Amino acid sequence: MTDHDGYDEGARERLVEEPPKRVDAPIRTPFERDRARVVHAAASRRLAAKTQVVGPQSDDFVRNRLTHSLEVAQVARDLSRALGSQPDIAETAALAHDLGHPPFGHNGERVLARLGEACGGFEGNAQTLRLITRLEAKTFDASGASVGLNLTRATLDACTKYPWPHGAADGPQGVHADGSPRTAVKFGVYADDRPVFDWLRRGAVGTRQCVEAQVMDLADDVAYSVHDIEDGIVAGRVDLTAIEPAAVWETVRDWYLPAASDDALDATLSGLRTVGSWPTTPYDGSRRSLGALKNLTSDLIGRFCGAVQHATYAASDGPFVRYAADLVVPEATRLEIAVLKGIAAHYVMRTDDRVALMHRQRELLAELVAVLLDRGPDALDRPFADDWHAAVDEPARLRVVIDQVASLTDASAVTWHQRLC
Template sequence: MSIEELYDDAARERLVEEPPKRVDAPVRLAFERDRARVVHAAASRRLAAKTQVVGPQTDDFVRNRLTHSLEVAQIARDLARALGTHPDIAETAALAHDMGHPPFGHNGERVLAELSADCGGFEGNAQTLRLLTRLESKTFDADGASVGLNLTRATLDACTKYPWPRSEATGPHGVHADGTPRVVVKFGVYDDDRPVFDWLRAGVAGRRRCVEAQVMDLADDVAYSVHDVEDGIVAGRLDLTSLDRAALWETVRSWYLPGADDATLDSALDGLRAVGSWPRSSYDGSRRSLAAIKNLTSDLIGRFCGGVQQATFAATESVPLVRHRADLVVPEDTEVEIAVLKGIAAHYVMQAGDRVALMERQRQLVAELVEWTWARGADGLDPVFVADWDEAADDAARRRVVIDQVASLTDASALARHTALAPTGWARASAASRQVGS
């Protein structure tokens, strides 16, 4: 049976039925069309100017949300193909997984969550679902309501990292990949988006994620664990040949694995150091040295994905890894090695004192943007959001429109809008000089 035959009509169903394409158009299968729609979405382009760990304009080499998403997509596609699940679905979910992030990454998310507490909250993954099914412009239903990109059920399910509403979310714990503490509860759907969520989860009981979503999530974890270390090396912030294990293990336990003992973490690091491409000399900026780091990146990604592939095959035997028929299996030693890599980046790159002051300025800017946009009403919105404001039934619904507007901004456009919306008498020059994106 081919991979396409493992996905039934329900998996390919769209909220709005679409007629066949012209006979002279290139033939594309349903999940290929989904991928193309996400690639061409405006929200995807905006990721190029949104913070990943540090501001995207700070350095030519630093990763932004778009380059990170492309790297996650490549890992997800290769892993999906190796596992026998649909590569187009996994890749599309990876391309879309950060679309809902606001300006300044998780730092901006924290502010929007606080300021939207009375209208349903804010969460980047729930915002991604809202973008895919409502805010992006592509398809409208018979009643004239936007259904966003009108993706298939299987693709939308794969994009749902946290398949539950805010009311069922557990308390936040740990830290994000950018080093900020988790203060936002994780959930995947706002209350007013429940109809489409219930549709895409039809026939699925409880919180179980489809295997394509699990592939996307693992690819995300692998990508930032490896690439943050790579960025730190090239930036001269860390040296893999000279690691302070005692201080490093304190960071790993504080951020990721609170119960891990020294022996477990030592064993994980020793396993990583045994990889043939692990550097034996310090990075010196030469082309050969950079190539060595790239080889290490490739080897580590292969190590982690290979370990998951073997463990998953051993556990599932002949069960097809399609939608909700099976689950990904991540070996414990792989989880620990990934945590050690993330800990290296956290300890040597993300704990710099200058980031703390910068992030406070970013939060203030986002909060003022929400306040000033709310005060302006429809006059403070982009044209695409004006109809939403006019059709809102109450202040809670109007507040949601303001949150949607601010969340759509990039780091640079947030700064520009902040200056443009500043009340009369505000020291605009002072606001512009905050350098919140650097």
């Protein structure tokens, strides 16, 4: 790919310059190499055992963080290609977007954010940046410090969903599944990762996402909304023929769109019901029902991405690369995605059995953090034990423990808790 495609040498630059590949090695663009590095990262493999919505051990059909990431990547790649931007960048960002998630998904994120206040908090997207630029071992700088996967500037920028530090984040909004108010904020970089963040954001204006990050962000929302509904239907928790609008709209406002009116949400649901594959009879587990459900997910993804592509082309002539243009999400599409996410949230994530399980998960992680802080390096994996010895104060050691716990899968967090607590 050449500079006239919108990706100049600055976009291809890596934090540590790398020597040319062997002459007999396959010829790949820098962005193709970025994608391969994320695919082969240990953190990517761990996603297979991390919760998406329902725990990965509960059923072999439901999605885990890895299968979700693969589906986000497919949506992001197709939309990026349709817009004429570099599909490897958007796909890599999608593959990486959940690498920083701790055990038990957003529930684990919630407890680590509270426990990590003394060292600057915890946020899954900030942890992703930390992981791919520091914790995932591949490349080291002249001082011997790890620079993680040493991805290109354009790819790292596309991975940055929230391009601002903790102090610049908006206040928390909405409530958790148990009805308690949210207290954590969304941000993309911890204080001690600021140098690499400033390097990758060179050329950006304020907190604007590059268009490849916008594609990744939308693909995440699309996959989340559609596939969580699919999982909920197959699990017997969601019946699209028997939605209770009043209760669901309360969840939509609590979790996603505080200002949405009943009339707007009613009209949005009516519009979704006009999709030809929207079910008219309850799901019964047959192959015909499974096929119909797959057609629905395909139709909804096509509906959302088609609307965004059309609106984006109507708003700009492009090119749709880096900061030359923005993705345009129509208000109707934004509402449709929020309605689907609200249905899944209400019927799956707010159920009494799930709320009780989430409480036990938070207790487990809190106890694990406490015992690791007490035991110190003897209880940590070698890379984190080394980080502990290099830490200069208590907040730095707390960050090491948070890094260790965030790296665990759901199952390994339980195993560590059983062994240490």
